[in-house]
Amino acid sequence: MSPSFYIYLALAAPVALALAALLRFSPVAQLRLLAFGTAAAALAALPAAIVVWSNGGAITAAQGWLRLDALSALHVLLLLAVFVPAACYAGRYFQVELAAGEFSRKAARRFAALWFGALAMMLLVLFANNLGIMWVGVEATTLLTAFLICTHLSPGSLEAMWKYLLMCSVGIAVAFMGILLIAAATRHTGMPVNTALLWTNLIGAQDQLDPALVKAGFLFLVIGFGTKAGLAPMHNWLPDAHSQAPSPVSAIFSGCLLNSALYCILRCLPLAEGVSGNVGWARGVLVALGLLSMVVAAGFLMAQRDLKRLLAYSSVEHIGIMALGVGLGGLGAFAAMLHMLGHALAKPLGFFCAGTLGQAYGTHDMRRMGGVVRQAPVWGVGLVLALLALVGVAPGLLFISELLVLKSAVEQQAWWTTGIYLAALAVAFIAVLRRAIALGWDSSAPPPEHAAAATAGMDARLLVGVPLALLAILGLCLPFGLWEFLQQAASIVGGRP
Amino acid sequence: MNHFTDTLLVVLLLTCFMLLGTSRLTAGVRMTAVQGFMIGLLPLAVEGGEIKLRVAILAALIAVLKAGVFPWLLMRNVRSSRTTHEERPLVGYGLSTLIGVAAVGAAFWLDSRLPFSAEAHSKLVVPVAFSVMATGLFLMVGRRTAIYQVLGYLTLENGIYIFGLAIVSGIPMLVELGVLMDMFVAVFVMGIAIYRISREFDHIDAAQLTSLKG
Numbered sequence: 001m002s003p004s005f006y007i008y009l010a011l012a013a014p015v016a017l018a019l020a021a022l023l024r025f026s027p028v029a030q031l032r033l034l035a036f037g038t039a040a041a042a043l044a045a046l047p048a049a050i051v052v053w054s055n056g057g058a059i060t061a062a063q064g065w066l067r068l069d070a071l072s073a074l075h076v077l078l079l080l081a082v083f084v085p086a087a088c089y090a091g092r093y094f095q096v097e098l099a100a101g102e103f104s105r106k107a108a109r110r111f112a113a114l115w116f117g118a119l120a121m122m123l124l125v126l127f128a129n130n131l132g133i134m135w136v137g138v139e140a141t142t143l144l145t146a147f148l149i150c151t152h153l154s155p156g157s158l159e160a161m162w163k164y165l166l167m168c169s170v171g172i173a174v175a176f177m178g179i180l181l182i183a184a185a186t187r188h189t190g191m192p193v194n195t196a197l198l199w200t201n202l203i204g205a206q207d208q209l210d211p212a213l214v215k216a217g218f219l220f221l222v223i224g225f226g227t228k229a230g231l232a233p234m235h236n237w238l239p240d241a242h243s244q245a246p247s248p249v250s251a252i253f254s255g256c257l258l259n260s261a262l263y264c265i266l267r268c269l270p271l272a273e274g275v276s277g278n279v280g281w282a283r284g285v286l287v288a289l290g291l292l293s294m295v296v297a298a299g300f301l302m303a304q305r306d307l308k309r310l311l312a313y314s315s316v317e318h319i320g321i322m323a324l325g326v327g328l329g330g331l332g333a334f335a336a337m338l339h340m341l342g343h344a345l346a347k348p349l350g351f352f353c354a355g356t357l358g359q360a361y362g363t364h365d366m367r368r369m370g371g372v373v374r375q376a377p378v379w380g381v382g383l384v385l386a387l388l389a390l391v392g393v394a395p396g397l398l399f400i401s402e403l404l405v406l407k408s409a410v411e412q413q414a415w416w417t418t419g420i421y422l423a424a425l426a427v428a429f430i431a432v433l434r435r436a437i438a439l440g441w442d443s444s445a446p447p448p449e450h451a452a453a454a455t456a457g458m459d460a461r462l463l464v465g466v467p468l469a470l471l472a473i474l475g476l477c478l479p480f481g482l483w484e485f486l487q488q489a490a491s492i493v494g495g496r497p
Numbered sequence: 498m499n500h501f502t503d504t505l506l507v508v509l510l511l512t513c514f515m516l517l518g519t520s521r522l523t524a525g526v527r528m529t530a531v532q533g534f535m536i537g538l539l540p541l542a543v544e545g546g547e548i549k550l551r552v553a554i555l556a557a558l559i560a561v562l563k564a565g566v567f568p569w570l571l572m573r574n575v576r577s578s579r580t581t582h583e584e585r586p587l588v589g590y591g592l593s594t595l596i597g598v599a600a601v602g603a604a605f606w607l608d609s610r611l612p613f614s615a616e617a618h619s620k621l622v623v624p625v626a627f628s629v630m631a632t633g634l635f636l637m638v639g640r641r642t643a644i645y646q647v648l649g650y651l652t653l654e655n656g657i658y659i660f661g662l663a664i665v666s667g668i669p670m671l672v673e674l675g676v677l678m679d680m681f682v683a684v685f686v687m688g689i690a691i692y693r694i695s696r697e698f699d700h701i702d703a704a705q706l707t708s709l710k711g
Contacts, residue, residue, distance in 0.1 A: 065671075132672030139679040143686045150693070158694050159706040165690060166646060166703075169683055170637065173653055176676070177660065184664040187616075193667035240709040303711065 004061030006048035007068060010076075011123055013044035018116035027098055027108035031091040034112050038087035041119060042080040049073040049080075053485050060129070064198055067129035070488035074337060075126050075263050078344040082255030083119055089352045089463055090115075090248035096359050096453055102152075111151055117144045118252070125260045131179050131197045134264055135172070138228060141257060142168040149245040160240035167237040168228050175224025175264075181217030182271075185210040199267055206274040218272035218282055221265060222289065228261035231289045231323060232296035235316050239300070242312035243364065247355025250308060251348035254315045259340060262319060266326060266493045286327030287417060293320030294424035301431040307354045307364045310435060311347065314390055317428055318343045324421065325405045326493050328412060333494025335404030337486040341474070342397035345467040346389040352463060353383035360448035366435055370445025378456035380440065382464035387436040389471050391429045397475040502542040502618060505535050506625045509659070510601065513632040516652065517593040520583045522575045522644050526568050529648050532629075533563025536655050543618045543662055555673055562681060567651065570688045575644060578695040587704065588639040600631040613664050622663035630656030641704035643691045647684065654680060 017037040025033060048068055051059055058069035068076070090111075097103035118141055125137035146165045150157035179197070186196040189208040195201055202209070227234035238258075242250045265286070272282035297317035304310040318339065325336030356379045357372055358364045372380030389396040402425065409418040448454065456464075474482075512532040519525055537560025540552050575581070588596070604627035608614055613623045633653030637646050661668065695701045 136675030143682045158697055180661045194669045
C-alpha cells in the first residue's frame with residue numbers, strides 16, 4: 001500500500017469514530033467505544049509513523065498538502081502514547097460518576113464524540129504541511145476540547161472553560177496574523193498562491209522571502225501558538241483548565257494539546273531562523289520565553305496547594321524546558337525531543353493518579369491528602385513516583401533530558417541561561433519534592449472518605465506500572481533506533497547551532 | 498484607488514464607533530452584522546471589474562455567515578440570557594469612544610511607519626484594519642458581558658481579515674473555507690457556553706468569573 005494511503009487512514013479513523021459516537025449508545029457502551037476506538041485509531045495511525053521511522057525522510061499525500069516527517073511522526077507517536085492510556089483510564093474514572101447516575105447518556109455521547117473529534121484535529125495539525133490548514137486544526141482543537149473541560153458542570157469548570165475559549169481563540173487569531181505576514185513575505189518569490197503556504201515550499205524558498213515580514217510573522221506565531229502551548233506570560237488559562245477538567249482530559253491537555261501547539265512553533269522556527277540568516281535570533285526568542293515559563297512556573301509551584309494545579313504548573317515548566325532546549329539547538333534540540341517523550345509518559349500518569357485519589361478523598365487539596373502510599377498503594381506510589389520523575393530524579397528519562405539541556409547550555413557558554421535554568425529547576429524540585437513527601441507519607445492526614453474509588457485491579461497496575469517502567473528503562477538505556485529517530489526529529493528544528 | 502472600497506472601509510470604521518458607544522446588546526449584535534456584510538462585499542470591491550467565481554462564492558458565504566448566521570445565533574443568546582444592556586462597563590462609553598479615536602490616529606501613524614500600504618488596493622485598508630482589530634481587543638477587555646466579548650472577538654477576526662486582504666494576494670480556497678468553518682464553530686460553541694453560564698450563574702457577566710486563582 002502506498003504511504004499516502006496510510007496518511008488518509010490515520011486521519012479518517014478518528015473522524016469515523018467521532019461520527020459513530022454520535023449514535024445512541026448507553027454510557028457504558030460509550031466508554032467501551034472510547035477505549036477500544038482510541039486503540040483502533042492508534043492502530044490506524046501507527047503505520048504512517050512507522051514508515052517514517054523505519055525509512056527516514058517524509059511521506060506525503062494530497063499533492064503535498066499532507067506530510068509526515070520525523071518531527072511530526074514523533075509527535076504522532078507521543079499523541080497516541082497519551083491518548084490510548086487516557087481513554088482506558090476514562091473508562092475507570094467515569095465509573096464513579098456512572099454509579100452515582102451523574103454521567104448521563106447525553107453527556108457520555110458528547111464526551112466521546114468530542115474526544116474523537118479532538119483526536120482527529122490534533123492529527124490534522126501534525127499531518128498538515130500547509131500553515132493555514134495547521135492553523136485551522138489548532139483552532140478546531142480549542143473549540144472541540146472546550147466542552148470537555150466542563151464535563152462536570154460547576155461554576156469553576158464553566159469559568160475555566162470560558163477563559164480557555166476566549167484566551168486561546170484570541171491567541172489563535174494573533175497566530176493567524178503571523179501566517180498572513182508570512183504569506184505576504186512570499187509575494188515577490190513568484191510562488192503561486194495556492195502552494196505558497198506549504199511548509200516545504202517556504203523552507204525551499206527561504207532565500208527569497210522578505211526577512212522583516214517573516215520575523216514579524218514569527219513573533220506573532222510565537223505569541224499566538226504560545227498562548228495555546230502554555231508558555232508564560234500567556235499561560236493564565238492553563239492551570240484553571242487543567243484543574244477543572246476531568247482527569248483523562250487533563251492528561252490529553254498536558255500531554256498532547258500543549259505539545260501540538262508547541263509543534264506549530266517548532267515548524268516555523270527553522271523558517272524564521274533561516275530567513276534571518278542563522279544568527280540565532282528566532283532561537284533567542286524561544287530561549288527567553290522558555291526561561292520565563294520556567295521561572296513563573298517555579299514560583300507558582302512553591303505556593304501551590306491544589307494537586308491538579310501543581311501538575312498544571314509543572315506542565316508550564318516542562319513546556320518551558322522544551323522551548324529552551326529547542327532554542328539552544330544542537331544537543332539541546334535532541335534533549336527537547338527526549339524531554340517530550342519523558343513528559344508524555346510521566347504527566348498523564350500524574351493526572352491519572354491525581355484523578356483517582358481526588359475521587360477517593362473528595363478533594364484535590366494536598367493538605368487534606370496524606371499518606372497515600374499506605375492508603376491507596378498502587379495509585380499513591382504511582383503519584384509519588386510520577387512527581388519524582390517530573391522533577392527529574394535519576395534515573396528517570398527526564399533526568400537525562402534535563403541534564404542534556406544543561407550540557408548544551410554550558411557547551412555554548414550561555415552562563416545566564418545556565419544559571420536561571422538551574423535556579424528554576426532547583427526551586428521546582430524543592431517545591432514538588434516537599435509536596436510529594438507529605439502526600440506520600442504524612443500520617444496525620446485523615447484517611448480517604450471513599451476509599452473504594454481507589455481500589456486497584458490489574459488494569460490500574462498496568463496503567464501505573466507501564467509508564468513508570470518505561471521512564472526508568474529509557475532513562476538507563478536508550479535503544480539505538482529510538483536515539484536515531486529522535487536525532488532525525490531534532491535535526492529538523494535544530495541541527496547544529 | 499477605488500471609491501467603492503473606500504466607502505466600505507469608512508462604513509466599517511463607523512460600525513466600530515457604534516460598537517464602542519452602545520450599551521444595548523441587540524444594537525451591538527446588529528452592528529456586527531452590518532460589519533460582517535461589509536466584510537463580505539470587500540473582496541468584491543477590491544477585485545473590481547471582472548469578478549472570479551471563486552471570489553464571488555467566498556464573498557457570498559462570508560456575508561451569509563457573518564451578517565446572517567452569527568447574529569442570529571447571538572440574538573438567541575441575548576434573548577435567553579435576560580440581559581439586555583451592558584450595565585457597568587469597565588470603561589465608560591464616552592471614554593471608549595475617545596479611545597477609539599485615539600486608536601484610529603495610532604493606526605494611521607503605525608501604517609505610515611510600515612511598508613504595507615504601498616502595495617495595497619487603497620490607502621485606507623491597512624489603517625482601518627488596525628483600527629478594527631484594536632476595537633475588537635478593546636471590547637474584549639473593556640466590557641463585562643460575555644456577549645460583548647464574543648462581539649469583540651468577531652471584530653478582531655474581521656480586522657485580521659481586512660489586513661489579510663490588504664497584504665496577501667490570495668489565500669488558498671481550502672484554507673479560507675477552513676477558517677470560516679472554525680469561526681462558525683467558534684460562535685456556536687461560545688453561544689452554548691454563554692447559555693450555560695447564564696443558566697448556572699443567572700448572569701452573563703464575565704468579569705465576575707474570578708473564583709479560580711493561583
